[in-house]
Amino acid sequence: MDLYKAHFIHPHTHVPLIVYYNKSDGYVTFEKDNEVLALLLKLDGELAEDERFLKNVSQVSNMCSTQYPVNTFSDVYDFLEQLGISKEELTFKQLFLH
Template sequence: MNLYKTHIIHPHTHVPLIVYFNETEGFVSFERDERVLNAMYNVKRDLALNKQFQESLRRATLLCETQYPLDTLKEAEEFLRKIGIDEKNIYFEQVLVH
């Protein structure tokens, strides 16, 4: 399996996400970046109580439930640019899967 990942902050929800591109299966998927979320909560404790941010988390969770069909890494990068991610913030790294 050829798997790549990058870390982003979603431009509309401001939720940190991990983006996976599965080249073998041909899709992009999202996962909330819990490590970054925990760091954010440690720095800004009231964020966990912020209703607007919690709604953003809910919307991000819905985003994470869908796989988006794309054939190439270049298409995955273009997809992220189209949703508003700055090109210089997109850096896919290959994930070694055993």
């Protein structure tokens, strides 16, 4: 499996997310970035009391159940641009699975 991931902040909800790109199977999917979220809430006390932000966080499931078909990294970037995430905001790192 040829798997890549990148971290980003959703441009509309401001919830930290991880995007996974499975190059072998040709899809992307998303996951709530709970590690970054925990750090943000610890470092920014006001954010921890922001009802709108907390509502957005609660509405995001831990793992997205939808896989979106893409064939290449170019397709991944095009798809994410449609969501408002620019290529410059992303740094994909390859995951090595055993």
